[in-house]
Structure formats: C-alpha cells, structure tokens
Amino acid sequence: DPLNTTRVRLDRGVATLEWLHKFSATLVEPLDVTNSDHKCLHLEFEPRNSASHPRKPFRFEEIWTSDVGCEATIQEAWDKNRDGTSMFQVVNKLKDCKKGLGKWSRQHFGNVTRQLSEKRQQLKEAEVSALQGGVWTD
Numbered sequence: 001d002p003l004n005t006t007r008v009r010l011d012r013g014v015a016t017l018e019w020l021h022k023f024s025a026t027l028v029e030p031l032d033v034t035n036s037d038h039k040c041l042h043l044e045f046e047p048r049n050s051a052s053h054p055r056k057p058f059r060f061e062e063i064w065t066s067d068v069g070c071e072a073t074i075q076e077a078w079d080k081n082r083d084g085t086s087m088f089q090v091v092n093k094l095k096d097c098k099k100g101l102g103k104w105s106r107q108h109f110g111n112v113t114r115q116l117s118e119k120r121q122q123l124k125e126a127e128v129s130a131l132q133g134g135v136w137t138d
Contacts, residue, residue: 013041032120058098061112064105073097073104 013028020026023045030039064070077096082089105112 013043032123034123058102060101061105063109064101067108069104069108070101073100076100 015023025046027042027044029042029044031042033039074097077100078093080093080096082092084092
C-alpha cells in the first residue's frame, strides 16, 4: 500500500568525538541483503586497501554442472599424465582442474562477480528512487 509505506532508512552508527578520534579510519557501511528490508551495518576499524586483499580461494560453483563443458574440463585436467608420487600427481591434477575450470567459467559464464555487483548497484539505485517517491527504470 503506497500511501502507508514508510520511506525512511534508520541504519546509522553513533559515536562520541573521542571514539572518532581514536578510530579515525573506521568505516561504517550498510550491507546489501536480498532477503530482508533491513540492512546490517558493517563496521571496519582498519580498512584494508584493495592491494593487500589476498586472492579469493577457489570455489566450485554448482551452476557449472548445468553445462556439459564443466565435466569435459574436469576430465581433460584429470586425464593429463603427471610424473611423481601418487599424491603429487593428484595435487597437480587438482591445480590443473582449478585453472581449467576458472578459464572455462570466465569464457562460458562471464564475470559473475561483476554481473552481481552491477545488479546490486541497480538495486541500490531502485531503492533510492523508491525512497524519493520516483519511478526507477533500467
């Protein structure tokens, strides 16, 4: 019911001047959530610069299994002959698999992280527009 909709964001952080001086580099930002109309606040005392962030660990994505290229990529990595002990061979096949799946995923699915970031930005813009009583169009 648009007439009874409250369009106010109450997500705030409160601090004394003493606290602000002591923790001057602190960042407070709302986290995007898709399953609630509330936003959590993220408090970071010592923001890291992007250069110091370690590389994200490899994660197998379930959506990959919906494409036949996934199994072929895994099979190709696993079929490579490797020298060394059995464990050394397994470790290197896993590395090849990780590398192959990453390359294959970028080619077939694109940069999902970037796409998700763009969609989150569009959602933020829609929220701001809705709070201002406007109509948002993509």
